[in-house]
Amino acid sequence: MIDEPFATGSTLFHKRDPKIKIIGTTAISMVLALCTSIPVAATGCIITAILLSFSRPNFKLLSRRLIQVNIFTLFIWITLPLTYGKGETIQLSFLNIHLDGIRMAALISLKTNGILFCFLALLATSSTSSLGHGLEKLGVPRKLSFLFLFTYRQLFVIHQEYLRLQRAAKLRGFTPNNSLHTYQTYSHLFGMTLVKSWNRGERIHQAMILRGFNGRLIPLTQPQPGKADYYFLFVMLLISLFLAGLSFVSVSQ
Amino acid sequence: MNTNPPLLELRNLTYSYPGQKGSLLQNINFTISKERIGFIGPNGSGKTTLFQIIMGLLQVDEGEILLHGTTIETDKDLFTLRKKLGFLFQNSDDQLFSPTVLEDVAFGPLNHGATPAEARNISIQTLEKLGLKGFEDRITHRLSGGEKKLVALATILSMKPEMLLLDEPSNNLDPATRERLIKILRSQDLPHIIISHDLDFLASTCAQLYTIQDQQLIRCKAKQIHSHEHIHPYGDQPHQHGT
Amino acid sequence: MNTNPPLLELRNLTYSYPGQKGSLLQNINFTISKERIGFIGPNGSGKTTLFQIIMGLLQVDEGEILLHGTTIETDKDLFTLRKKLGFLFQNSDDQLFSPTVLEDVAFGPLNHGATPAEARNISIQTLEKLGLKGFEDRITHRLSGGEKKLVALATILSMKPEMLLLDEPSNNLDPATRERLIKILRSQDLPHIIISHDLDFLASTCAQLYTIQDQQLIRCKAKQIHSHEHIHPYGDQPHQHGT
């Protein structure tokens, strides 16, 4: 269930330095997130889709991910046309459809998907642990990147632990329904997972102390970004600037 | 159709883990009614996997599982099967999740429709039968390894199963608890299948042995008497032998 | 004072868990210099506890621990002791905490003052020595149980310890990995203490055995050859004997 299906690969995108990719993603998604015109959002969406295609994602996984995220967009399409804006409306039997609402829903969908494409193309192509190290290099406090890396490492162990307990409950005839017994059972399963995590934390802390840990995490040097990485960064920043310029033009019109 | 179909029947089961090439288990056929059976075999040969298949935790590629002559198909069949076959996990920590022993033992009966009062009675009786009287309000998480194993067994027995599937029940038990478990298993009037690497344990609790070889479940030659000698230093300490 | 004090000496150690009545370990005396020693004994007798005491993870009620003749008192002594004694946990999931294998193996050397480049070299060499070449960038949680155990061993060996303390290292290993571990331990030119219930494993890796009885650490009679016969059905299957 928890997996990094896009992180394996050997395309141009997979090989780039995670720091560079973090900066690039931030720049592009910032411009996209703040833009207010549909043509600009559409252009951004097309550009990021092209970027994504370069990273050659697995098509089946990609469509599943897109559907998941767009369930939210669907919610927007259902609510906004009925509730958003004061301008013109179209009467559709008994419903008042606001044109502003439709415009807004379209804008949000384009932005959401554009950012998603950018994210999948740039960040999902790095392993989570290398992103964690990248964050640290970019000035995120050490304690925080530490927390990030260790949490990542423990996710799998704890999830497995929870699933094994859940299996035990299932074998004893547990069928979830709307009852206090169900909620109590979930609480016990989760509570037991928590207790195990807590105790495991203690033991791992001991393991760290035994290996000389005294509160300072010393990073093992990571590969430095090369020339190709800087060119890559340049292109990403260029894309952001282009989109920002377009926004500016469309606003001033 | 038989007048008296077997308790459990496996027909032509074939299974491979997703992404694995080749099958782990191929064309497994097996029946059990009242027997006490042991499964022995090398690590990774698929013994635990077979138990998980029987309990409906893994989907077979081919083949069917029959309980009292009825193929297991619907969720309801599965629910019944899981009540009738009690599966003891290799690691008791994966099996116990309620705060106190009594709550854990009563969990199964409650799910299978017992009233709280009935569930409590059944649980207390089951604990007594296993020599765990007075353990009702103990915190399961704080029990010793051997005690956890016996409580895990209680959580299954309280569901009044018709058969037991036990995955390496004698692992990590000290000699006293191990003896106690053997006594309990012998006194139960239930058929069982026990996975174990511990041949002495199997010899004291089972009448037939099966092994998995070349993806097949094979019945070992009955009662073939075998004798070997072993010599080592410090043999006066309680010990066990590796595989 | 000795001209050549032992590598590790325990003097009159007494320990009880807080809130426990009676001591778990009483008046333990023990020395080791170059020996390869096995600890065997019933569950709950305090073997793991003794290792934790030696490593300074638990505070003794009485007694002292000496490393090369010097009593461990300050935090600095403890830091040195923890570098010189490598402790392999029973459960590798408790010992591995970095995302990738290389980071985990380099963690110890980095904390003990190696530069990143040095740490990287040591780690790669250690991994190679254990036959784990190419594992550097593997994600630790995706390794198999046996691989995790070997990586955990690598995280300790990379600190260049003078002695190893191994807590049930052969548990849950498949026969091939178990053999590999035996070979590795034999080829290491390091004294060690191994806790295990698996006498064959101890016989292949240790020259002396100790056991804990009545809160005391007792040396078993050396090289007492023991022979017993056993007869049972199905002896042609690979098997082991319970304690």
Add this chain to the structure above:
Amino acid sequence: MHISEGILTAPVLTGGAVLTTVGTAIGLKKLDYDRIMTVSLLSATFFVASLIHVPIGPGSVHLLLGGLLGLILGWGAFPAIVVALSLQAIFFQYGGMLVLGVNGTIIAGPAVLCGLLFHPLLTGTRKKQMTAGFLAGFCAMFLSAVLMAGALYLSDSGFLRVAGLVLASHFPVMLIEGVITMFVVSFLARVQPEILSLTP
């Protein structure tokens, strides 16, 4: 309980980022390295909670349990939740990096507040403990929903009705969070009270 990136305006995004940065900084400051492993594990457990789907009515919701984490970790819950959220962003792309600030404020803020507010009740009787659990779970979720609605409204007043819808639709989730937190607190108090900083 996530806002996606395309909806909010710059001031709201910036505001969220500032608040989350401050909260995380305070949390990190109060967190020494001796506890960091435990916090990592709890952060991972919090992530796992979001994979648990609990039935309610005809559908199901996934758990959040921010209030519970607040009770256990106090200010430490802030960085723990921010880390779990950023891992969720990476694994599932639920909201990207820019909204992390807003989402962090929405979820971690109430979690810490309710944790600190209701923790004193835990030292009382069993009944009081369960009340504290329920309130922490319920109120944290309630405040989160209010903050979320607020963030939408502040971004664009045209979202007013959507914001109201969000608030209303979270009501059942609040109840579930309250009930589950109540039971988990009672479980922890019995099985390992140290986790709640209680003496056994």
